Amino acid sequence: MYVAVKGGERAIAASHAVLAEARRGDPSVPVLGVDQIEQQLGHAVDRVMAEGALYDRTLAALAIKQAQGDLQEAAFLLRAYRTTLPRFCASLPIDTARMTIARRISATYKDLPGGQILGPTYDYTHRLLDPGLLDDAPVPPAPRAAEPADPAMPRVAALLDQEGLIRPESGDRDAEPPDLTRDPLTFPAARALRLQNLARGDEGFVLAMGYSTQRGYGGAHPFAGEVRYGTVAVEIAPEELGFAIEIGDIAVTECQMVNQFAGSRTEKPQFTRGYGLAFGHSERKAMGMALVDRALMSRELGQDVTAPAQDEEFVLSHSDNVEASGFVQHLKLPHYVDFQSELELIRRLRAEAEERVAEPNREAAE
Amino acid sequence: MSLPGYNFAYLDEQTKRMIRRALLKAVAIPGYQVPFASREMPLAYGWGTGGMQVTAAVIGPDDVLKVIDQGADDTTNAVSIRRFFALTAGVRTTERTVEATIIQTRHRIPETPLTAGQILVYQVPQPEPLRKLEPRETETRRMHALAEYGLMHVKLYEDIARHGRITLSYDYPVLVNGRHVMAPSPIPSFDNPKMHRSPALQLFGAGREKRIYAVPPYTSVESLAFEDHPFHPWKANAPCGLCGATDSYLDEVVVDDRGGRLFVCSDTDHCTTRRAAGHRGAAAGHALAGAGE
Numbered sequence: 001m002y003v004a005v006k007g008g009e010r011a012i013a014a015s016h017a018v019l020a021e022a023r024r025g026d027p028s029v030p031v032l033g034v035d036q037i038e039q040q041l042g043h044a045v046d047r048v049m050a051e052g053a054l055y056d057r058t059l060a061a062l063a064i065k066q067a068q069g070d071l072q073e074a075a076f077l078l079r080a081y082r083t084t085l086p087r088f089c090a091s092l093p094i095d096t097a098r099m100t101i102a103r104r105i106s107a108t109y110k111d112l113p114g115g116q117i118l119g120p121t122y123d124y125t126h127r128l129l130d131p132g133l134l135d136d137a138p139v140p141p142a143p144r145a146a147e148p149a150d151p152a153m154p155r156v157a158a159l160l161d162q163e164g165l166i167r168p169e170s171g172d173r174d175a176e177p178p179d180l181t182r183d184p185l186t187f188p189a190a191r192a193l194r195l196q197n198l199a200r201g202d203e204g205f206v207l208a209m210g211y212s213t214q215r216g217y218g219g220a221h222p223f224a225g226e227v228r229y230g231t232v233a234v235e236i237a238p239e240e241l242g243f244a245i246e247i248g249d250i251a252v253t254e255c256q257m258v259n260q261f262a263g264s265r266t267e268k269p270q271f272t273r274g275y276g277l278a279f280g281h282s283e284r285k286a287m288g289m290a291l292v293d294r295a296l297m298s299r300e301l302g303q304d305v306t307a308p309a310q311d312e313e314f315v316l317s318h319s320d321n322v323e324a325s326g327f328v329q330h331l332k333l334p335h336y337v338d339f340q341s342e343l344e345l346i347r348r349l350r351a352e353a354e355e356r357v358a359e360p361n362r363e364a365a366e
Numbered sequence: 367m368s369l370p371g372y373n374f375a376y377l378d379e380q381t382k383r384m385i386r387r388a389l390l391k392a393v394a395i396p397g398y399q400v401p402f403a404s405r406e407m408p409l410a411y412g413w414g415t416g417g418m419q420v421t422a423a424v425i426g427p428d429d430v431l432k433v434i435d436q437g438a439d440d441t442t443n444a445v446s447i448r449r450f451f452a453l454t455a456g457v458r459t460t461e462r463t464v465e466a467t468i469i470q471t472r473h474r475i476p477e478t479p480l481t482a483g484q485i486l487v488y489q490v491p492q493p494e495p496l497r498k499l500e501p502r503e504t505e506t507r508r509m510h511a512l513a514e515y516g517l518m519h520v521k522l523y524e525d526i527a528r529h530g531r532i533t534l535s536y537d538y539p540v541l542v543n544g545r546h547v548m549a550p551s552p553i554p555s556f557d558n559p560k561m562h563r564s565p566a567l568q569l570f571g572a573g574r575e576k577r578i579y580a581v582p583p584y585t586s587v588e589s590l591a592f593e594d595h596p597f598h599p600w601k602a603n604a605p606c607g608l609c610g611a612t613d614s615y616l617d618e619v620v621v622d623d624r625g626g627r628l629f630v631c632s633d634t635d636h637c638t639t640r641r642a643a644g645h646r647g648a649a650a651g652h653a654l655a656g657a658g659e
Contacts, residue, residue: 008440009449079406084372184401184576187504313502323411323574330412330491333443337436337473337632340618341535341554344600349529 023068037061046251046280047071051321052078053181053200055250055279072202076322083181092235092244096228096254096277097158101149103281104228106156108258114153119229120281156226157256157273166258166271170300187313194296194316195289199277201319203285209309209319210291218295218307222274225258229281253278255286259294264302272301375422375455381405385423385578389569392580397542398510399493404576414447416571417470417489420578421451424485424569425468430458432466437474437615437632444472463635473536475557477614477636480566482583488551490572493579495539495549515547518590526595535600541588542581550587556599556615561587604629607649609640619654630654 024031038045038061048060052075060078067073103119106112118124160166170191180196189197198206213220231251235244257274261267274294276286295309308314318324373379381403388402407415425431431451435444439461447470448459460466463478470487480486496506499517509515518539525533538555542548550558551570561568561581568581581587591597602616607628614636616629628649631637641650 008442009445012442012445076406076410080408083406084376084378086378182403184403186401313504317503322406326411326413326415327491327574328412329410333413333472334436334441335473335552336617337554337615338536338552340602340616340632341556341600343618344602345533345535348600349531349533352530 023066032065034058034061034065037064043281044069044071044074046278046282047203047285048074048078050279050282050285051075051200051202052082054078054082072321072325076325079322089236089238091247092237094232094234094250094252096232096252097153097155098151099153099228099230099232099252099254100249101153101228101230102251103230104153104226105224106226107224108156108226109159112154112156112159114150117149121283153228155228155256157258160225160258160271166273167261167267167301169273170297185316187316188299189312189316191293191297194312195275195277195293197316197319198289198292201289202321202324203282203288205319205321205324206292207284207288209295209315210288212307213291213295213309218298218309220291220294221260222257222291222294223259224287225256225273227253227255227283227287229253229283251280253280253282253286255283255290257287257290257294261301266302272297369454372454374427375425375451376408377405377419377422381419382423385419388578389420389423389580392569392578393567393582395546396581396585397540397546397548397579399572399577399579401576402578404573407573409446409450411574412491413443414470414472414489415573416575416578417472417487417573418447418450418571419573420487420569420571421468421470422455424487425451425455425457427455427457429467430460430465432460432463432469432635433471434469434474434476434633434635435472436617437476437636438634440634461635462639473552473554474615474632475553475560477611477631477633478639479560480564482565484566486564486566486568488553488568488570490549490551490570490575490577492537493549493570493572493575493577495537495547510546513545518547522590522592526592531598532591532595538597539590541590543585544588547590548579548581548587554599554601554615555589555597556601558587558589558597558599563587602629605647606631606637606640607647608652608654609637609645609650610647611637611640611645628652628654 038057041064044064045057045060048063048071049055052060052063059081060074063074063077064071066077101117103121104114104117106116157166177192178190180193185193185197212218231249233246234248234250235246237244255276259272259274261270261272263269272294274290276289276293278285278289292309292315296312296315298305298310305311384403388400392398392400404416405419407418409415409418431448433439433444433448435441438444451457452459463469463476466484468485468487469476470489472489475486494506496509496518499521500506522532525531534555536554537549537552538558540548540550540558540561550561563584563586565583567583570579589597602618604616605612606614606616608630611631614631614633617632619628619630621628
């Protein structure tokens with residue numbers, strides 16, 4: 001029985017071996033290729049890249065395979081790898097107005113320059129299980145537009161900007177942005193730091209926080225000004241070159257929420273914005289993030305901070321699933337030293353309480 | 367020697383330098399929590415990532431490392447962390463407190479008194495002693511800055527008013543160098559007195575919370591209490607069943623389903639050393655003593 005609480009090297013090695021066996025599953029079933037995960041479980045790859053904060057589809061797919069499809073564990077694997085990488089430079093900001101669009105919709109305008117492009121989405125599907133997928137049925141080719149999408153695809157927020165109806169982005173554009181991975185999170189957090197935190201935050205947590213603002217905890221009145229998904233070029237400007245060069249493309253999802261705002265003591269009535277950006281195709285994450293970003297602006301806008309989603313210490317301290325998962329699960333580690341102290345204390349307190357009860361009874365009897 | 371593809375002791379040198387800077391600041395201001403840019407480690411947060419980063423930053427090829435969890439060298443996480451450094455730094459490891467130059471610990475301070483030159487690295491889940499009383503970091507930092515510890519004293523007073531005694535039994539807050547209230551990590555309050563004026567350097571790492579703090583050698587560490595309710599550490603009122611020690615912290619082991627209990631030293635090195643010296647407890651020879659006996 002003592003062996004159960006004292007691990008020992010051999011027990012751990014055996015645990016690793018049985019894990020490897022469980023991961024492989026029935027050996028008569030063909031092994032899953034990393035390329036298959038990358039190609040056919042694209043949303044899982046996207047989520048792991050976003051929460052793992054590393055854009056590499058192959059490594060994300062490998063992490064998913066290694067974690068048996070446990071996406072939080074996969075994100076953790078990616079983070080632990082990422083942290084050992086040297087950083088040799090920072091890219092220039094990506095320009096999502098120059099995105100090669102795969103999908104772009106606006107809920108605030110029926111039509112707008114560039115048009116509505118539905119692209120690949122589950123939004124208009126009926127959620128009926130498709131038995132056809134049990135077999136390897138061939139996929140008919142999708143129709144393609146005769147001409148490519150309009151390269152001029154202005155963002156909806158920019159349209160409102162022209163009319164002066166939306167609050168300009170706050171913050172210093174030229175200031176060196178803070179780096180969450182190189183400096184500890186401190187409060188109050190600047191918007192750039194908040195957005196970094198949310199971008200790598202757990203999708204479920206960010207979604208729930210955003211959802212709570214729609215249900216009255218934070219009083220949001222959001223419109224999905226625009227959601228767009230596609231690829232953008234990443235550029236760096238090496239010092240010795242003096243001009244920018246492209247080093248590759250990444251796929252991102254961007255959401256600009258437009259929020260009604262009646263004004264406060266310090267601000268006049270206007271629309272305000274919330275911003276969300278996620279690696280890959282992750283609309284749920286980007287939209288949740290945009291809602292939370294707006295809620296976290298309450299302090300700057302002179303609104304009362306009353307709801308959890310408006311409270312930056314609450315949101316930013318609990319959004320990271322690598323931290324949360326580790327700390328919750330560390331309760332599996334032995335705690336018998338502390339528990340022993342508590343046992344002694346409880347026994348003592350109970351004994352004293354019983355004495356106190358017994359004493360008045362004795363007095364009454366006398 | 368070390369793991370191919372990775373730097374000595376896993377972390378890159380820039381990261382180690384950043385951690386060492388935080389450590390120096392921590393040593394200069396005993397008990398003050400220094401924010402540091404904690405890295406993801408290949409172990410989960412809450413499993414000793416802070417302690418591991420501190421150890422990685424201070425360990426050298428000539429160091430001898432001991433890792434304990436709950437006082438024992440053979441608990442799963444202690445084994446895992448010891449193996450991590452054997453693999454990534456190729457250092458010599460030991461289970462003997464007296465042989466170690468660096469001891470990484472979770473939840474205990476060894477019974478054998480530490481000596482000058484030794485470093486004790488604590489794994490810390492929650493570095494902020496005031497957190498349970500005030501959830502906001504902005505507030506607690508202000509309270510430390512102003513040495514405004516009234517909230518903590520009120521909590522201790524309320525314990526006494528309600529229960530007749532302070533109801534903290536582990537992670538019992540201490541006042542370091544007469545200035546900062548500090549969380550000693552979840553060691554039993556039994557261990558608190560060992561921190562006071564210890565000749566060893568005590569370093570504390572909280573990875574998830576991104577804080578480092580320190581108690582330099584020979585620094586005053588007082589457990590908070592009142593004049594009329596002095597600090598009183600607790601332990602089970604029994605001798606160790608295996609080695610008969612009466613002055614060590616004991617684990618309670620349930621040996622059957624009829625209420626049978628056996629008390630044994632939590633510090634396995636202490637117990638083994640005593641038994642090797644011929645000390646025997648009432649249950650000497652019990653299976654708990656391990657295969658060696």
